[in-house]
Amino acid sequence: MKIKYLFVILLIIGTVFSSVRAKEFAPVGTAAAQFLEIAQDARGTGMGQAYTALVFDASSVFWNPAGIVGVNGKGIFLGYNQWVADINFGSFSFAWNFGSAGAIAISGVYLFTSDMDVTTVMQPEGTGETFSLNNHSFGLTYARKLTDKLAFGITLKSVREYYYSYGYTTWAFDVGTVYHTGFRGLKIGMSIQHFGPEVRYNSSYIDYSNPRSYVDGNPVRFDKFSLPVNFRVGFGMNVFQEENQKLLVAGDMVHSNNNLEFYNLGLEYAFKNRFFLRGGYRINLDEGGLTLGLGVKFPWLDGKNGAIDYSFADRGIFNGIHRFSIGFDL
Template identity: 40%
Template sequence: MKKLIILLLLIAFGLSGYAEEAFAPVGTSTGQFLTIGVGGREVALGEAVTALTQGAGAVFWNPSGVVDASTNDLYAAYNQWPAGIHVGALAYAYADPRIGTFSVNAKYVNFGEMEITTVEDPNGIGQMLQMTNYAIGLTYGRYLTDRVSMGLTGKLVKEKYGANGYTTLAWDVGLIYRAPFRNLKIGMSILNFSNKVQYSGTYINYSNSDSYLTNTELPFDYWSLPMTFRFGAVIDVFEAGPNKMIAAVDMVHPNDNVEQYNIGIEYAYDAMIFLRMGYRLTAYEGGFSAGFGLKWNMITLDYAISALGHLGLTNRLSLGFNL
């Protein structure tokens, strides 16, 4: 067991080091919808949630957190994204104390309608572009010891724009350690681990005179998915009667951007009313987020508002049912 944990950590740090560049390699991966954060609680906390995310919704951040789901855990999340784009996520988890927790989950993007344009007809050709972005996954998580849990997700990722698209298999893996001091938890996850993908079909490269002048169609290049290594911790900083406050911090290392640091705090009253605030320290656009949560019996409602710089503010909502 100890050797397995050490091996996972070595792999994670190795991948993190491999992704490191002297510059920000922005625009070098596809499947960017996989990086859009879902969940009112997680986003309100500045996405500093690798160690604290739990239940069915944990599969989108750290699959190890699914072990804390109830016997039947339902989760739904919705994002209001700029330009009329909508992002949604659904998850169901079933927990069996003997064998572990299983989850089926999905994430999708609805782009609405967009007219096709070309170099010859920049105002549109009268046809609408059909766009598809989704990922459907199966997750398994269980406690390796009384303090360590592990989770693994295999997911089918599909992205298609008109006649050009790809379908591939990707993996998420996560680990959470629970210490006996102030409910300290340390977590790590690797998300979107996959082979490189190639879009189907061909295209004309208008910046290449040979391709443009001869009307030669070229195959698409191979692209990586946005593989991300996350490492974080969460701890209780204050507790008195019904009042409780926790603080969380994350380090996020993507393969297509610079390293990012996230922080978040959450105040809870009687485990029913929650106020949250977070900040992504190295975010290029925006960074600040805030929100609240309400918990009543088996129902949990979480809301977040987050800044996206020049793109304005976005609203994110999630709803959980513990049956």
């Protein structure tokens, strides 16, 4: 049963990763593929993104790939939010659970905008050209129960990011575990997200702060950037439960190569396991903190369930973020 040590190994990896980053300055906003950091699921975001140990449906691929072992047969997830500056963001996942053979899922996230004017230093009013953003990532996930309490999952995904004629295509992977303690529904989860090679935007540019580049017209290559690697560890448990209602609390710690360490706290009140009120708070972030959400679960297709969720997240000086998602079993 060497596999039983997998949970401990992930914790050690995350601890080493955290200690290395702690010796450096706070590298806020220094990674590529920032769109990978945008959360998808309205239930999770309504709970302050304290979701690493709680998600067991098709949306698990965006938080902790081990969670798809909880899919009831087949599951579908669709999500949408309008990000700041009229940036649109969508996501989907389809998961199949084969029981003892494990579960698989395919997923995608995509960011897009309307057309924007191209401007340059020499033509600040516009060149007459337009461009739009069209960034996306597609993944394949496999997860399996290692014991009746411990599950493991991994996602391999492509990542494509382009701005006008500058961009790159690369790969990355996520890995995660979740452990059911059996005490008051307590679950502990860990995941490492977006681990992959450094990337460099193709093409080159004129550096107007460098006289040699500007006067001689010598283009400069872009530097290499890392992907936004996150190590997440979290818990979730029922602190109050009766026949028709229960209260769930959750917390996550997130250590990133792209930000300061921050913490997520969340609550979910469930009435008759059909109607849900949620709240959360994100600590040690420059913008935003408070999150709110609600959801409804409904029966359909011979005992299967569907769910519609909504969340609102404060973004400080920016407009609040509204998210909608729907998921259902097949």
